[in-house]
Amino acid sequence: DADVTQTPRNRITKTGKRIMLECSQTKGHDRMYWYRQDPGLGLRLIYYSFDVKDINKGEISDGYSVSRQAQAKFSLSLESAIPNQTALYFCATSVEGGYTFGSGTRLTVV
Amino acid sequence: AQSVTQLDSQVPVFEEAPVELRCNYSSSVSVYLFWYVQYPNQGLQLLLKYLSGSTLVKGINGFEAEFNKSQTSFHLRKPSVHISDTAEYFCAVRGPMNYGGSQGNLIFGKGTKLSVKP
Numbered sequence: 001d002a003d004v005t006q007t008p009r010n011r012i013t014k015t016g017k018r019i020m021l022e023c024s025q026t027k028g029h030d031r032m033y034w035y036r037q038d039p040g041l042g043l044r045l046i047y048y049s050f051d052v053k054d055i056n057k058g059e060i061s062d063g064y065s066v067s068r069q070a071q072a073k074f075s076l077s078l079e080s081a082i083p084n085q086t087a088l089y090f091c092a093t094s095v096e097g098g099y100t101f102g103s104g105t106r107l108t109v110v
Numbered sequence: 111a112q113s114v115t116q117l118d119s120q121v122p123v124f125e126e127a128p129v130e131l132r133c134n135y136s137s138s139v140s141v142y143l144f145w146y147v148q149y150p151n152q153g154l155q156l157l158l159k160y161l162s163g164s165t166l167v168k169g170i171n172g173f174e175a176e177f178n179k180s181q182t183s184f185h186l187r188k189p190s191v192h193i194s195d196t197a198e199y200f201c202a203v204r205g206p207m208n209y210g211g212s213q214g215n216l217i218f219g220k221g222t223k224l225s226v227k228p
Contacts, residue, residue: 031207033215040119042200042220043154048212056212090154092216096207097161098144099216103153 003027006091006102013081021076021105023091032074037088081109112137112203116219124227131186131222133201143184144202196226
């Protein structure tokens with residue numbers, strides 16, 4: 001099993017719908033992150049969490065919310081999806097030595 | 111806070127030629143530097159990282175990078191590329207995690223698309 005698992009892998013949703021992207025990890029790391037990748041813009045940080053009670057906004061948090069249900073689970077929600085949230089989303093965990101990324105969720109909002 | 115600039119958005123090169131992908135960073139604290147590769151329709155794979163020690167870092171697939179503190183650069187090099195190296199490459203930087211706050215968050219450049227032609 002992968003160290004960081006993201007579900008779903010692909011999702012198409014309609015404008016205005018609420019959608020949740022899920023991330024779980026088996027690394028035992030406290031720190032977890034959500035990034036979004038857009039062509040030509042690289043990866044940008046949406047939210048990060050240092051432990052279950054410590055959640056912080058990243059560079060581009062507007063339109064998103066997160067929930068840290070347990071050390072191993074970190075979910076990203078789009079309360080009302082819009083087309084410019086179409087992107088590839090990555091979850092990651094980290095310790096001092098480095099980051100571990102999930103395989104990504106490709107989200108299309110139509 | 112840290113930032114990363116990848117100086118070339120696209121680099122076309124012929125097979126077996128050398129390549130250099132340029133990365134500059136800025137930071138008010140000590141830095142750790144990374145290069146990731148993303149093959150078409152795939153996730154991120156770590157190529158190499160600089161945490162401390164020797165400034166010349168060797169990674170997978172024959173790539174290497176040199177940390178130059180005076181020039182705040184971390185350029186990626188390969189002496190002879192293959193068609194299979196066609197991918198997007200991301201430079202990333204973070205500060206020490208024990209500084210607290212956002213210093214330890216990984217900040218990415220916008221990416222460089224390497225296109226290797228036969």
